[in-house]
Amino acid sequence: MKSKIVFSALVLPSFILLLGFSYSVSINHPSGISEWVVPESAKSVKNPSKATAENVKSGKLLYDKHCKSCHGGGGKGDGTKAKSLNTSCGDFTTKVFQGQTDGSIFYKTREGRTDMPSFKKKIPEVEELWSIVNYMRSFAPVTSKVEEPKPKVVEKKDTSKNEVKKVVVKPVTEKKDSATAARDSILARERSKIEMLLKQYENALNTSDTLIIGAFYTVNGIYIPLHAPTVVGADSIQAYFRKFFRGIKITTKFSIDELEQIGDLALVRATSKGSLTTLGSSVTIADANRHLIFLKKIKEEWKIYRYMSN
Ligand code: HEC
Structure with missing residues (x-):
């Protein structure tokens, strides 16, 4: 309103x-x-x-x-x-x-x-x-660079010494030109793709869908879990979660605190809140984590490249 x-x-x-x-x-x-x-x-x-x-x-x-x-x-x-x-x-x-x-x-x-x-x-x-x-x-073509205006050389008279000095004047660039706006909307598009990916990942965790967990990662993706050794490669990550979900059921909700894209890499800092149920004893405890995720764009698709949570 x-x-x-x-x-x-x-x-x-x-x-x-x-x-x-x-x-x-x-x-x-x-x-x-x-x-x-x-x-x-x-x-x-x-x-x-x-x-x-x-x-x-x-x-x-x-x-x-x-x-x-x-x-x-x-x-x-x-x-x-x-x-x-x-x-x-x-x-x-x-x-x-x-x-x-x-x-x-x-x-x-x-x-x-x-x-x-x-x-x-x-x-x-x-x-x-x-x-x-x-x-x-x-x-707008992604590769199009904003053409920076060239610095100008201006002659300046120094009255005290009576000589002419050459001074380089840096041009003031317009704050938000159309190329910047174009880049912003590309970023917005990529951002929504990344948000979608994390939503699907969250959904896979919540449904214990171990079959697709590996597919979220690049082939050489690395997962660094809390209190467990580093898991290297999409296949091993899939196996890790398969074992994990045999004993535990989780419900979780991610919220993104920071998202930055640097070319074909993106950095996501997120927090999650939910619960963790041990299947054998049916004991449920509250669970909150912090996540640091690097994503890589491969063939127009974002994949998890490095993932650390605690
Ligand atoms: C029936 C076909 C048709 C549809 C539908 C159509 N356009 Fe167009 N559009 C054209 C044609 C033809 C031109 C060139 C007109 C001219 O130069 O006289 C044009 C020109 C334009 C231009 C100017 C292009 C320039 O070079 O500056 C813009 C902007 C534009 N369209 C936006 C849109 C948007 C946005 C929509 C949808 C909401 C739309 N058009 C739907 C046929 C269409």
């Missing part, structure tokens, strides 16, 4: 502005199609929604429903309907596209033009449109 109020307070004035300026100015483009000119007032509208995992996920669902048929699952403009259109759908993975402001992408999505439908009526909730914009940022 509170966020809704803040949201409308932020966005409504911009829309009133936007409405006033939403006539379209056409400049002839070399390709024959006129360039899609976005009014300055719309370009500078700030994206009010944060690209959290939740937000990007709902953006993806909406994109798949309303946009994928033309723009394609990867945003390359190769959807099933694209061929039958007179206008090219463009390519969301290009630097040119990703170089636009969130405001511009939002405006084009809402307004539409030629074969691109307007989504004013189909998706009237602006919050939903912004989540699609956030999701579209994830189409």
Whole structure:
């Protein structure tokens, strides 16, 4: 409720502005199609929604429903309907596209033009449109680096000594450019994958599903349990848990305290709470643990690489 109020307070004035300026100015483009000119007032509208995992996920669902048929699952403009259109759908993975402001992408999505439908009526909730914009940022190529502006050499007069000094001036980089936003939404996507993995792992522990425990680990994964020797390799880890669950039943719930991704590695610090029942005696005790987990991305899939808990 509170966020809704803040949201409308932020966005409504911009829309009133936007409405006033939403006539379209056409400049002839070399390709024959006129360039899609976005009014300055719309370009500078700030994206009010944060690209959290939740937000990007709902953006993806909406994109798949309303946009994928033309723009394609990867945003390359190769959807099933694209061929039958007179206008090219463009390519969301290009630097040119990703170089636009969130405001511009939002405006084009809402307004539409030629074969691109307007989504004013189909998706009237602006919050939903912004989540699609956030999701579209994830189409940016992962390898694209933010180009740092080069430091400038400026000549400075030293009046006291009457000589000219060369000074290197470091440019001030914009705090949150579109490339950063794109990286953020990729991180959000990876984060939700990792959260999902831990949820499934938690579920496997709770159902004593020893058959799949090993599959959560990389082949050379290592598990470092409390009061027991280090277990090396997915197969040995599976065997370890099979033995463990013969005597004990656990119920546990993980909560992630920290999650950081460094390329194809991710670090997770988590805590868990639950109970531990010794099957023979049926004695149940409360159980709480801390977990330090390194994950590795192998063939687009996150796996547990190193796991230590106490
Ligand atoms: C029926 C096919 C179709 C659907 C569905 C569609 N688009 Fe488009 N879209 C196009 C076409 C065609 C263009 C190019 C329009 C032009 O340049 O005049 C376009 C252009 C765009 C652009 C501008 C691209 C650029 O290079 O700046 C954006 C942004 C966009 N679409 C977003 C969306 C989103 C988001 C959705 C779903 C909510 C969507 N589109 C659904 C056909 C479609």
